[in-house]
Each structure stands twice: as C-alpha cells, then as structure tokens.
Amino acid sequence: MPELPEVETVIRGMQSALQNRIIQTAIVKRHDLRRQIPADFTRRVKGKTVKNFQRRGKYILIRLSGDLTIIMHLGMSGRVTLDSQSHDGKHDHVVFITDDDKACVFTDPRRFGFVDLIHTADEKQYSSFRAMGPEPLSSQFTWRTLADAFRNKNSPVKTALLDQGNVAGLGNIYVCEALFYAGIDPRTPAGNLTAQQLRPLVTAIRKVLNEAIAAGGSSLKDYVRPDGGLGYFQHAWAVYGKAGQPCPACPGEEDCPGIQQIQQSGRSTFFCSEKQHFCEKSSISRDEA
DNA sequence: AAGTTCACCTGATGGC
C-alpha cells in the first residue's frame, strides 16, 4: 500500500487515536520481519507514553516518553488497524494495547515492513535516514535541489525519482503520475532535465502528493486507512495501471497512442508518449547545472 | 562507480 500519502494517512489516524495514551503492553508475535524486531521491544515500550508522530519519507516515527522512538515501515503490504476487534490474524505481527484497552495492530503479509526501536538521539545516524533526500512537501525541496541531485545522472528520471536519496517518499504510483503532469518522458536521463522541466516537475510532485493526502491515499488491493475507511485517490490516477486506455490529456487525438506500459529497473512505468516529451541532453542543462 | 537486477515473502489473478 504505502507511499508518502498512504503513510501520512496512517500517521494521522494513529495520531488521533494514540496521542498521549500509555502503552500498557506491546505483543510481538513475530520478530522476523524485514529487520528483526528488537528482542527487548516489549520490555522497553511498556508503560511509555505516546508523545507524538512524525514522518520521514515512508517511515513512521512514534515518539515515546523516555526519549525513545519507534520506527515503523509498512513495506509493500503493511497495514495498521486502530481499535482492532481481533489481533490473532495470520499476519498480525505486533499488537499495541493502550491504557484505554484498545488494540492497535501492525499487519504485514509479505513482511517487507518492520518495527524498530531507537533512542531518539540516534535518529540522525539511523541507516535509512542518513542518505535520505529532502521531504518533497517541505521548502527544502526545490527545482534547484533536484537539479543538484540529478546532475550528471544517466539513469532515467523515473528511476531517479524512486531513489529515496534524491527525494524522500515517492513510490511507483506517484512518480508515474507526477511525470505525466509534468509532461516528461520517464525514459529521459535525469541529468538531461533543465530548469524548464524541473520546475513543473516539482510542482507536479507536490500536486499529486497533496491531492492524494487529501483523498486519504490510494486504496489498492484491500488497503484501508487505520480507521477502517477507504482512501479513494486510486480513482484519480491518470496513468498508473491504465495501460491501453486513452490518455486523459489528449482524448480523441489520432496521434495519441494511449497509455503505454514499459519496464524500468524491473518496475512498471505507465506514460503517454504523446504528452510526455523526451528531453535530449542540451548544452543549456550543463551550463545551468 | 553508477546503474541494473535480484532477493526478500505472501497473496491475488489468469491461463490451461
């Protein structure tokens, strides 16, 4: 399920349900997720107060009393259920019981996600965060920072945007969508892009993320928000998962081939080659960079 | 060294 908008939706749900609650206990039913859950996890979080929540890229940070931070990642199939009525499902891995006797359950069939616990002071050194790029919805993210990150890169802009070291939180869906709105061919080498293309790209990234957050994320497969409601941004996808369908930007135009699907770095890319233009390397891009 | 492929794991889907 989870790219930045889905993670943000999960955090907002957890925040309203768990903020200022005390963790009575945390039952770890399986330690062997993508990373091992620390053996002393339960002992260390028991009795702690949930202070607040933050997001870094696709990672959920849960601040506890005692200067501890739970780091949670949803992988491909991770879910969080609040006020859960049952937590004995096959893939229910961690259950938090709070002082209002409610259960918050972390479920992840594929176990690509994980739950970890660190001292808050060690966060900057945490391996996942050390080389992570700027938050795309922050003022730190500009066409200039993207230009710096893309300089001399030959990998396709689609692949470069998925690299969390260039910009944090983007995944396959929203990269396809953003490149569509920016009118950029996903096969363009990242280093070829000029300010002319990078400005609308930054705008498009912010637009798709903000709209998806407002819609409660995209519900794919059986993903639901922590409160049980469905996100509905999947209905707003322009290109993702729409191979063979008409391009929404050029309906009825004879020279529009419709949405095409290709593979890039082993992942599906959806785009319209009529609306999205390939950018040749220009001397201008080198001069500006 | 940058760029690509693969492995990690389970479930859903579709063809035969």
Next chain:
DNA sequence: TGCCATCAGGTGAACT
C-alpha cells in the same frame, strides 16, 4: 478443482 506463471505500493545487497 488444481497447478503454474506472473505480478504487486519497497528496499538494499549483489551484481555488471
């Protein structure tokens, strides 16, 4: 009904 192949929102190690 079953069996097999393919695909899926992510990440990082192991290749070239």
